[in-house]
Amino acid sequence: MDKIKTQLQQTSQATHSERRGRLISLSALSLIVLVVIAIFWFVATKGLATFFENHVDFWSFLSGKTWDPGVKNASGQPLFGALPMIVGSFLITVLAALVATPFAIGTAVFMNEIEPRHGAKIIQPVTELLVGIPSVVYGFIGLSVVVPLVRNTFGGSGFGILSGTVVLFIMILPTVTSMTADALKSVPRYYREASLALGATRWQTIYKVVLRAATPGILTAVVFGMARAFGEALAVQMVVGNAALLPQNLVSPSSTLTSVLTQGIGNTVMGSLQNNALWSLALVLLVMSLVFNLVIRLIGRKGALR
Amino acid sequence: MTEPIITTDNLHLFYGKKEALKGIDLSFQERGITALIGPSGCGKSTYLRCLNRMNDLIDDVTITGNVMFRDQNIYAPDTDVVALRKEVGMVFQQPNPFPFSIYENVIYGLRLAGVKDKQKLDEAVERSLRQAAVWDEVKDDLQKNALELSGGQQQRVCIARVLAVSPSVLLLDEPTSALDPVSSHVIEETLLQLRYDYTIITVTHNLQQASRIADRTAFFLQGELIETNDTKKIFMAPEKQETQDYISGRFG
Numbered sequence: 001m002d003k004i005k006t007q008l009q010q011t012s013q014a015t016h017s018e019r020r021g022r023l024i025s026l027s028a029l030s031l032i033v034l035v036v037i038a039i040f041w042f043v044a045t046k047g048l049a050t051f052f053e054n055h056v057d058f059w060s061f062l063s064g065k066t067w068d069p070g071v072k073n074a075s076g077q078p079l080f081g082a083l084p085m086i087v088g089s090f091l092i093t094v095l096a097a098l099v100a101t102p103f104a105i106g107t108a109v110f111m112n113e114i115e116p117r118h119g120a121k122i123i124q125p126v127t128e129l130l131v132g133i134p135s136v137v138y139g140f141i142g143l144s145v146v147v148p149l150v151r152n153t154f155g156g157s158g159f160g161i162l163s164g165t166v167v168l169f170i171m172i173l174p175t176v177t178s179m180t181a182d183a184l185k186s187v188p189r190y191y192r193e194a195s196l197a198l199g200a201t202r203w204q205t206i207y208k209v210v211l212r213a214a215t216p217g218i219l220t221a222v223v224f225g226m227a228r229a230f231g232e233a234l235a236v237q238m239v240v241g242n243a244a245l246l247p248q249n250l251v252s253p254s255s256t257l258t259s260v261l262t263q264g265i266g267n268t269v270m271g272s273l274q275n276n277a278l279w280s281l282a283l284v285l286l287v288m289s290l291v292f293n294l295v296i297r298l299i300g301r302k303g304a305l306r
Numbered sequence: 307m308t309e310p311i312i313t314t315d316n317l318h319l320f321y322g323k324k325e326a327l328k329g330i331d332l333s334f335q336e337r338g339i340t341a342l343i344g345p346s347g348c349g350k351s352t353y354l355r356c357l358n359r360m361n362d363l364i365d366d367v368t369i370t371g372n373v374m375f376r377d378q379n380i381y382a383p384d385t386d387v388v389a390l391r392k393e394v395g396m397v398f399q400q401p402n403p404f405p406f407s408i409y410e411n412v413i414y415g416l417r418l419a420g421v422k423d424k425q426k427l428d429e430a431v432e433r434s435l436r437q438a439a440v441w442d443e444v445k446d447d448l449q450k451n452a453l454e455l456s457g458g459q460q461q462r463v464c465i466a467r468v469l470a471v472s473p474s475v476l477l478l479d480e481p482t483s484a485l486d487p488v489s490s491h492v493i494e495e496t497l498l499q500l501r502y503d504y505t506i507i508t509v510t511h512n513l514q515q516a517s518r519i520a521d522r523t524a525f526f527l528q529g530e531l532i533e534t535n536d537t538k539k540i541f542m543a544p545e546k547q548e549t550q551d552y553i554s555g556r557f558g
Contacts, residue, residue, distance in 0.1 A: 190402040194464070197360060198415040198471060199392035208414075213405050 040286070047283030050276040056080050061280060067244035067260070069274040080277045082257075084246045086284065089256040091161055091247060092236065093229045096168035100176050101222050105211070107173075108180035113206050124181065130174035139235035142167035147239055154251045159241030162250040167235050172225035179224060183217025184210060219299045227292035231285065233258035257285050311336045311475065311505050312357060312394075317371035319352060319361065326352050328529040329371070336474075339497060339506040341516035341537065344526035345552070350509045353526065354477050357507070358394040359387050375475075392419070395468035399480040401460035403452035403467070408435075408444050411452045411463055415471035430470050438466035439496040458489025462496065469500075476500065478508040482515065494519050513553060517541050525549045 050056050056078060064081020071079050107127070111119025146166045151158030187210050195205040211218070241253025242263060261281055268275040310333035319327040327349045334340055342350040355361045356373060359380060373380050380390055392415070403411050412431045413421075421427060431448065435441040440462035444455070452463055461481060468476060478497075482490035490512075497506060497519055510516050516523055517537060524534035525548070533540065533549045544550045 188402075190398060190400060191404060193360065193363065193398065194402045194404065194467075195414070196363065197358060197391055197396040197398075198418065198467065199388050200415075200418050201388055204418055208418075209404055 043279060043282050043286050046276060046279035048280075050080070050273070050280045054078070054273050054276060056277070061277075062086070065246050069264075069268075069277055078273060078277075080280075082281060082284065084244050085255055085257045085260050085281065088161065088164075088240070088247060088254045089230060089258070089285075089288075092164045092168055092240070092256060093226050095161070095165040096172060096229045097176075097222055097226045099165065099169045100173045100225060103169075104173055104176035104180050104221065104225075105218065107177045108184055109206055109211075112181050112184040113202070113210065119181075124178065127174045127178045127181075131178065135171065135232060135235040136238075138167055138171050139238035141170075142235060142239040150251060156251045157241065157253060158251070159239060159253045160249075160251040161240070161247050161254055163239040164236045164256070165250075167239050168229045168232060171232060171235060172229050175228055176221045176225035179221030180214075180218050183214040183221060186217060187213045216299050216302060220296050223292055223295050223299065227289055227296075230292065231258065231289055233262045237262050257281050261285070308336065310334055311376060312507075313372075313374040314353075314356070315372040315374070317353070317356060317373060318369070319349075319356060320368040321364075322366050326529050327356070330531050332524060332531055332534060334475075334505060334507060335522075336505050337501060337503070338521040339501045339508060339519055340522045340524060341520035342507065342509045342524050342526060343511075343513060343516050343552075344532075346511070347528075348526040349529040350524075350526045351479055354479055354507060354509050355396075357475070357477055358391050358396055359385075360396065362387070392471050393473050394475040394477060395471060395473035396477040397461070397464050397468055397479065397481050400484055401457055401464055403455075403460050403463050405451065405453055407449045408452045408455070408463055409448040412466050412470050414467060419471070431466075434466040434470040435463070437469050437496075437500065438462045439492060439499070440466060456489070458485050458492060461485060461489070461493060465493070465496065473504070475505045475507065478506065480509050480511060483511060490515070513541075525552065527552070 050061070051058050060077065061080050061082055063083055064079065065083050066079045066081045067084060068079040073079055107123070111123040111127075142163060146163045147158040149158075150156075150160070150163050150166075154162070191209050191213055192205055195209045196202070200208065236256055237259035240255055240259055242255050242259055243253040244255050244260060245253070247254040261278055264274070264278050268278060313333040314330050317327055317330040318325065330349075330353055332353075342354065344350050352361065356369065357375075357380075361367050361369065369381060375390065375394065378385065380387075404414065406414075409431055412434055413427045416427060416430055421430075432441065432445075435444065440459055443459060444450070444463070452460060455463065461484075465476075465481075482493050485493070494515060497508070500506060501519075501521070508520070520537045522534065523537045523540040525532045525540065525544075525546075527548055533544060533546045535545070540549060541553055544553065
């Protein structure tokens with residue numbers, strides 16, 4: 001009797017290991033949360049210092065067209081107009097997504113619906129392989145293939161939004177494709193059967209039922225691709241021309257938030273006005289990726305409701 | 307006896323090397339309900355799916371023999387499968403409405419056929435939903451997403467969706483097995499109304515259901531057709547011992 005009593009009152013082996021497991025995963029989680037908060041805190045304090053310590057006007061930062069750290073205008077305000085970079089970033093992102101989406105949907109439909117056997121064996125692994133190629137390789141290909149091509153076709157230097165768009169289009173295509181394919185895969189088989197049994201052709205089934213049912217997933221894929229394009233630095237910097245000017249057309253040299261950051265951050269002194277201005281750009285970038293993430297969440301939730 | 311609407315003649319079906327149907331000779335008269343019964347894996351669903359060529363969707367299936375729909379061998383190379391499936395509609399075991407509104411679900415087949423006239427579509431929706439005995443429950447909210455309906459309502463919307471295309475044959479693959487008894491009963495009532503206008507072939511595991519609604523019953527066992535007759539005869543005085551054993555619950 002006593003033996004049973006002590007056994008029941010003692011913490012068992014299983015409880016111990018349960019607690020240990022809980023502790024391990026909880027500490028891992030807290031560490032990550034801490035890191036994320038630290039990054040946000042760091043970027044936010046640095047980025048906001050431009051406005052609070054150096055008293056740069058927030059609106060002239062967002063809407064100013066001249067980016068010339070170190071030079072002051074007539075009223076003594078430093079020239080920190082980030083508009084060219086913001087416009088450049090958005091233009092490249094949106095254009096790349098616009099071009100990539102139809103290709104991604106086409107590829108995903110082919111490998112998932114039209115030729116699933118080859119799709120699963122060849123195209124899907126190849127697509128996933130493309131996701132893993134380092135961005136410097138894409139940038140290098142852009143530099144040696146895309147830029148000359150643009151130069152010979154449209155004139156100018158070849159560096160600019162167009163080249164950036166092409167490189168980013170190639171970069172995000174695999175990501176968007178494989179996520180779209182996943183979205184198509186999650187459309188239940190019985191939707192297809194029901195449609196075919198009603199006398200639909202395969203093509204009608206694909207575009208009237210499968211694509212429609214997969215729309216939230218496809219949108220998520222596109223926004224995810226946009227987030228990636230928006231944050232990509234190296235490959236873009238190699239082909240965009242890096243002139244902090246408002247883009248005149250698609251082939252005039254311009255710059256993006258990321259390209260200015262990678263170029264400038266090593267050449268400024270920590271704590272200086274120039275350095276703080278770069279952090280403000282980083283803050284804009286961070287906020288934007290947060291927005292992209294929220295949009296993905298929102299679409300996901302809306303899709304789950306259906 | 308008039309000409310049968312569907313006749314299968316020495317129908318064999320192989321999944322890879324495995325023979326799932328071993329030469330089925332069976333014919334269906336126009337109108338009325340035929341129930342296909344038999345234990346799981348006996349081939350009755352497989353047989354049903356041969357009649358509108360849904361088995362084409364599965365890899366590695368070989369079919370030999372003839373399936374005649376009216377005067378057309380549906381496995382002949384010149385068969386228009388799309389046209390065939392409009393004539394031979396199918397309702398599945400799991401209610402599978404599209405994630406669209408009720409209205410759009412019902413007009414799906416008509417839209418495919420290119421019908422654009424709003425009035426025609428409206429009429430078809432009301433007619434089909436009435437036929438499927440679900441009109442009174444959904445008429446006030448046709449724009450509601452069909453997935454928000456109950457299982458029984460969903461299944462009746464699926465029946466309406468098929469009826470909207472005006473097929474001559476309705477294939478039902480265990481249409482009530484995923485539903486509660488009340489919904490099942492409503493669907494049975496629906497089928498009993500539809501039997502005057504449509505040729506209905508239904509697969510069922512529920513022997514009472516077969517005896518309640520079917521005019522004729524066919525008993526399948528291990529890929530073979532054991533016996534087919536008027537439902538009454540099958541249940542009261544079957545000719546074969548296996549049929550007797552199955553309906554009295556001695557196996558299966």
